[in-house]
Amino acid sequence: MQSIGRTRTQSRPSRSVNLGGMDYPDPKRKGNFVGKVALAAIMTTVCILVLKKSSFNYATPFSMREEGVTHVLVTGGAGYIGSHATLRLLKDGYRVTIVDNLSRGNIGAVKILQELFPEPGRLQFIYADLGDAKAVNKIFAENAFDAVMHFAAVAYVGESTMYPLNTCATYGEPEKMPITEETTQVPINPYGKAKKMAEDMILDFSKTSDMAVMILRYFNVIGSDPEGRLGESPPPELREHGRISGACFDAARGIMPGLKVKGTDYKTHDGTCIRDYIDVTDLVDAHVKALEKAVPGKVGIYNVGTGKGRSVKEFVEACKKATGVDIKVDYLPRRPGDYAEVFSDPSKIRNELNWTARYTDLQQSLKVAWRWQKAHRDGYGTPSVMAS
Numbered sequence: 001m002q003s004i005g006r007t008r009t010q011s012r013p014s015r016s017v018n019l020g021g022m023d024y025p026d027p028k029r030k031g032n033f034v035g036k037v038a039l040a041a042i043m044t045t046v047c048i049l050v051l052k053k054s055s056f057n058y059a060t061p062f063s064m065r066e067e068g069v070t071h072v073l074v075t076g077g078a079g080y081i082g083s084h085a086t087l088r089l090l091k092d093g094y095r096v097t098i099v100d101n102l103s104r105g106n107i108g109a110v111k112i113l114q115e116l117f118p119e120p121g122r123l124q125f126i127y128a129d130l131g132d133a134k135a136v137n138k139i140f141a142e143n144a145f146d147a148v149m150h151f152a153a154v155a156y157v158g159e160s161t162m163y164p165l166n167t168c169a170t171y172g173e174p175e176k177m178p179i180t181e182e183t184t185q186v187p188i189n190p191y192g193k194a195k196k197m198a199e200d201m202i203l204d205f206s207k208t209s210d211m212a213v214m215i216l217r218y219f220n221v222i223g224s225d226p227e228g229r230l231g232e233s234p235p236p237e238l239r240e241h242g243r244i245s246g247a248c249f250d251a252a253r254g255i256m257p258g259l260k261v262k263g264t265d266y267k268t269h270d271g272t273c274i275r276d277y278i279d280v281t282d283l284v285d286a287h288v289k290a291l292e293k294a295v296p297g298k299v300g301i302y303n304v305g306t307g308k309g310r311s312v313k314e315f316v317e318a319c320k321k322a323t324g325v326d327i328k329v330d331y332l333p334r335r336p337g338d339y340a341e342v343f344s345d346p347s348k349i350r351n352e353l354n355w356t357a358r359y360t361d362l363q364q365s366l367k368v369a370w371r372w373q374k375a376h377r378d379g380y381g382t383p384s385v386m387a388s
C-alpha cells in the first residue's frame with residue numbers, strides 16, 4: 001500500500017497569486033515576481049479495494065469486518081475535499097477511518113464529523129504521517145478496510161513551482177479541447193508530474209494485483225457543504241498559494257485589495273481565460289459512484305468536470321454577486337504562456353458511472369461557500385476553541 005506515496009513538493013517565495021488569468025497581490029510583500037498558480041489542477045485520487053483479511057490482537061468495530069458495512073480509509077480526511085467525502089460516506093452508511101497528519105487539514109472538521117456521527121463504529125480518526133511506512137503498516141494491520149480514498153497531498157500547485165507555468169496538472173497544455181481521458185499527459189509542473197507518477201505507480205501495481213482501482217482527475221474544485229457544516233480552511237500562510245474561490249473570498253473580506261485579471265484578448269467570448277469549475281458536492285458524489293462501481297482487477301480513469309467552461313470574467317461576476325461585495329478588479333495585459341481554454345469532456349464518467357455534475361451554478365456554489373466563510377472568520381478555529 002505504500003506504493004501510493006505522498007506527493008512532496010518544495011515551497012517557494014511567492015509574491016502574488018495568479019489564478020488562471022487572474023491574480024491578487026499580497027499586500028504584505030510588494031514585488032514583481034509573479035508565480036502562477038495552476039488553475040485547472042487535475043487530481044488523482046484512488047479508491048482501492050483491499051481484498052485480503054488481516055488478523056488482530058484486539059477487536060474494535062474498525063478492526064472487524066461486518067456484513068453489509070463497507071469500511072473506507074480516507075487519507076487526508078481532515079482536509080477540504082477529504083472532509084466533504086467523509087461526510088457523504090457517513091451519511092450513506094459507510095464506516096470511515098480518517099488518517100491525516102494535520103499538516104494542512106483541520107482537526108475542527110474531524111470534530112464536527114464526529115459530533116454528527118457519534119455512534120461507535122462510524123468514524124475513527126488516526127493521526128499519522130503517510131510517509132511513515134511503519135505507521136501505515138500498523139494502521140493496515142489493525143483495521144479491516146474494504147477501500148481507500150486517497151486525498152492526502154501537498155495540494156497547492158503554487159508551492160510546486162517557482163516558475164511562471166501554466167495550468168492543467170497531468171495533461172499539461174493539450175492541443176485540443178475539451179480534455180478527454182485519452183488526451184496526452186504531458187504535465188508541465190512538479191505538481192502535475194507528481195500526480196502522473198502516482199498514477200503510473202498505481203497502474204504498474206495494478207497489473208499484478210486484483211485490487212479494484214479508480215483514478216479520478218479533477219478540474220477546479222469550488223463550493224462547500226450546502227448545509228454549512230464544513231468549509232474550506234487552508235492554513236493562513238498558504239493563502240497566497242491560493243485557490244480561485246479563496247482569492248475571491250479574501251478580496252471580498254478586504255484581506256486582499258482586489259483581484260487582477262490578466263489577459264482580456266484571448267479568443268474566447270469575453271476575452272478572458274476559460275476554466276472548468278466542479279462543486280465539491282458533485283466531486284464527492286463521483287467518488288462514491290466510483291467506489292460502488294469499482295471492479296477487482298480493473299482500473300477506471302475518469303475526468304471529473306462539468307464539461308462547461310466559464311470565463312474568468314464570469315467567475316469574477318459570480319463572485320461579486322455571491323458575496324455582495326463590489327470587489328475591485330483590475331484587467332491587465334496577458335501573461336505569456338496562459339492557456340485560453342481548459343475544460344473537460346465528462347462523457348466517459350457519465351456513460352460508465354452514471355455521474356453528472358448537478359451543482360453547476362457558479363454563483364450558487366460560491367454563495368454556499370461564502371456563507372461558511374462569513375460564519376467562520378477564523379476557519380475551524382483552534383482545537384481548544386472547538387472543544388465545547
Ligand SMILES: NC(=O)c1ccc[n+]([C@@H]2O[C@H](COP(=O)([O-])OP(=O)(O)OC[C@H]3O[C@@H](n4cnc5c(N)ncnc54)[C@H](O)[C@@H]3O)[C@@H](O)[C@H]2O)c1
Pocket residue numbers: 006041042043044075076077078079080081082099100101102103104105106128129130131150151152153154155156218219220221222243
Ligand atoms: N482543492 C482543489 O481545487 C483540488 C483540485 C484538484 C485536485 N486536488 C487534489 O485533491 C486532493 C485533496 O485536496 P484538498 O483540496 O482537500 O487539500 P487539503 O490540503 O485541504 O487536504 C489534504 C489533506 O492531506 C493531509 N496530508 C498531507 N500530507 C499528509 C501525510 N503525509 N500524511 C497524512 N496526511 C497528510 C493534510 O493534513 C490535509 O488534511 C489532493 O490530492 C489535491 O491535489 C484538489
Ligand SMILES: *[C@@H]1O[C@H](CO)[C@@H](O)[C@H](O)[C@H]1NC(C)=O
Pocket residue numbers: 006007008101102103128129131153154
Ligand atoms: C505531514 O505530511 C507532510 C507532507 O506529506 C510533511 O511535509 C509533514 O512533515 C508531515 N507532518 C507531520 C507532523 O507528520
Ligand SMILES: *[C@@H]1O[C@H](CO)[C@@H](O)[C@H](O)[C@H]1NC(C)=O
Pocket residue numbers: 354
Ligand atoms: C442514473 O442516475 C439517475 C440520477 O441519479 C438515476 O435516476 C438513474 O436511475 C441512474 N441510472 C442507472 C442506470 O443507474
